[in-house]
Amino acid sequence: MAKDGVVFNDVVKALQKISQYIHKTPVVVSSQADKRSGRKLFFKCEFQQKTGSFxxxxxxxxxxxxxxxxxxxxxxxxxxxxxxxxxxxxxxxxxxxxxxxxxxxxxxxxxxxxxxxxxxxxxxxxxxxxxxxxxxxxxxxxxxxxxIPPYDYFDVIAGQGTISLEFLDQVPYLDAILVPISGGGLSSGIAIAAKAIKPDIKVYLVTPKGKKMEECLRTGKRPWEGPPQYLDTIADGIRLQQTGYITTPILQELAEKEVFEMEEEEIVSGMKFAFERMKVVIEAAAGASVAAAFSDRLRSMDSKMVNIGVILCGGNVDINHLPW
Amino acid sequence: MAKDGVVFNDVVKALQKISQYIHKTPVVVSSQADKRSGRKLFFKCEFQQKTGSFxxxxxxxxxxxxxxxxxxxxxxxxxxxxxxxxxxxxxxxxxxxxxxxxxxxxxxxxxxxxxxxxxxxxxxxxxxxxxxxxxxxxxxxxxxxxxIPPYDYFDVIAGQGTISLEFLDQVPYLDAILVPISGGGLSSGIAIAAKAIKPDIKVYLVTPKGKKMEECLRTGKRPWEGPPQYLDTIADGIRLQQTGYITTPILQELAEKEVFEMEEEEIVSGMKFAFERMKVVIEAAAGASVAAAFSDRLRSMDSKMVNIGVILCGGNVDINHLPW
Structure with a gap:
């Protein structure tokens, strides 16, 4: 079955396999978002991917x-x-x-x-x-x-990693990437490929409150009790508390220890900003990474980190029941 | 003051003047939209223009x-x-x-x-x-x-016409363009430039019910009683019944006589399609042109007209009060 681990070359080969069927999603910028963030933001539009998500x-x-x-x-x-x-x-x-x-x-x-x-x-x-x-x-x-599991699976992780190949081709001077995390397939794939292309790039995870991801990364241990739990969050795409058995060690090795744990109102406000100012339909999980880009935590970080990639992971939201 | 009439060269010079300040808006495609329309649709994203509209x-x-x-x-x-x-x-x-x-x-x-x-x-x-x-x-x-009037003004018309320069550069093989019309500044500018670049391209107007635009084009006369009236439509961007004194003769000369007069439910449904399937936030006037692309009227037209440009004119909609 799937081989033991995911390396950069697996991601490269994955893109060769899937590129004729998927969209190379655009990267958009917004001067209003930059003003609000204090950095230069680059939004990777995976909400426009086939099926509406990465x-x-x-x-x-x-x-x-x-x-x-x-x-x-x-x-x-x-x-x-x-x-x-x-x-x-x-x-x-x-x-x-x-x-x-x-x-x-x-x-x-x-x-x-x-x-x-x-x-x-x-x-x-x-x-x-x-x-x-x-x-x-x-x-x-x-x-x-x-x-085919949703995240804890080598071929799935390699597939999600193809985002980094495109993103760093579109914006080679990215200093960091903000990526929402649920089980960790997206973020571990992104980290493997981004760090291989550009070792000094930083990959930051974005979660709802209560995930304890920072504790997991800092201690190198799984802080979660079984069975798997859902967080109480509007961001249904990232409500799983536990990350995977394959993804967690990858993230412990490659992701930054500082996790962006966002409040519910911040997530909704990030989502609303995208609708009103950027004119794009994103789901709450993607709203979380917009919120992270606008957060005090990012503002307090090294000002030499200028060019920030923001993964807008999906756009599958019920437009009949928007959270405002 | 403004000179007498708008010619292609005015549009070319307009683009030189404004291009450093405005966005060259992207063109997006959607296989689901193509399936629904039966043609190949190219959406010009003016809702992502500065200030949220063309x-x-x-x-x-x-x-x-x-x-x-x-x-x-x-x-x-x-x-x-x-x-x-x-x-x-x-x-x-x-x-x-x-x-x-x-x-x-x-x-x-x-x-x-x-x-x-x-x-x-x-x-x-x-x-x-x-x-x-x-x-x-x-x-x-x-x-x-x-x-500076909203539409009946040479320099405004020339500015709106810059959309055609970009659009036909991005998609040179367009056979027709669907454009929503209120006073006619957008459509007359688009028609002047598009017909100059590609004389056999067809420019079709899209309106809410009750505008009598087809009568205006077919008779070559103004069918509207004064004073200016607003149509009863959700598409506030195109609710003016009368087109301008400058724009009307341009459209009588250059636009196709068949007008796409859309029902309110069609407009809302076009807008909803854009939100749900294309993941973009557009206003109802742009929803009208999506609806036109999905209409029986388009379906009944010459099947050799394959590649259809759809002007998504704006995205300024109150997301707290969406019409569904």
């Missing part, structure tokens, strides 16, 4: 690799009502293989229909994180499917 | 030309609670000259504060179109200001 990169890479490995692959399965579910459904469609997505029964109908829209089979389960894992496990065994 | 182009061009003509220009005045008011305020700030904007007392506070935010002086008036003209006239005479 997840399309990792899912497609994992699917294409699995298809290469096995000529009679019976299809894929994952658990995610959100961006990874949509992305795997889309990626499977690109690969011409079946896809099953385990989704909590209570998930919004709009998310379920998006997954069905990409031709995947929906399988409903209970509301807790553990319910998903169990249902997914059962389905995988029954149908001999290939399980 | 109006920045014409206003800045008019201001810079006026400043050139008179070394002691005492400043500018216009009547507009909307995009032209913001644009003239911004343009005057760029030129370092005073600006007065006549705004109906009843206009939303958010629009008033946007105009003040660009350093302009706000002058309040009554709610009818005629009230604005009167107040503006009085102010102009009192302070000897240069009046």
């Amino acid at each position: 997840k399309a990169r990792g899912a497609l890479h994992a699917v294409l690799k699995a298809k290469e490995r096995s000529s009679n692959c019976p299809g894929f399965v994952t658990h995610s009502s959100g961006n990874h579910g949509q992305a795997l459904a889309w990626a499977s469609q690109v690969a011409g293989l079946p896809c099953y997505v385990v989704v909590p029964e209570v998930a919004p109908e709009v998310k379920k229909s998006a997954i069905r829209g990409y031709g995947a089979q929906l399988v409903e389960c209970g509301a807790q994180p553990q319910d998903r894992y169990d249902a997914c496990d059962k389905l995988q065994k029954e149908k001999n499917l290939e399980f | 109006k920045a182009r014409g206003a800045l061009h008019a201001v810079l030309k006026a400043k050139e003509r008179s070394s002691n220009c005492p400043g500018f005045v216009t009547h507009s609670s909307g995009n032209h008011g913001q644009a003239l305020a911004w343009a005057s700030q760029v030129a370092g000259l005073p600006c007065y904007v006549v705004v109906p007392e009843v206009a939303p506070e958010v629009k008033k504060s946007a105009i003040r935010g660009y350093g302009a002086q706000l002058v309040e008036c009554g709610a009818q179109p005629q009230d604005r003209y009167d107040a503006c006239d009085k102010l102009q005479k009192e302070k000897n200001l240069e009046f």
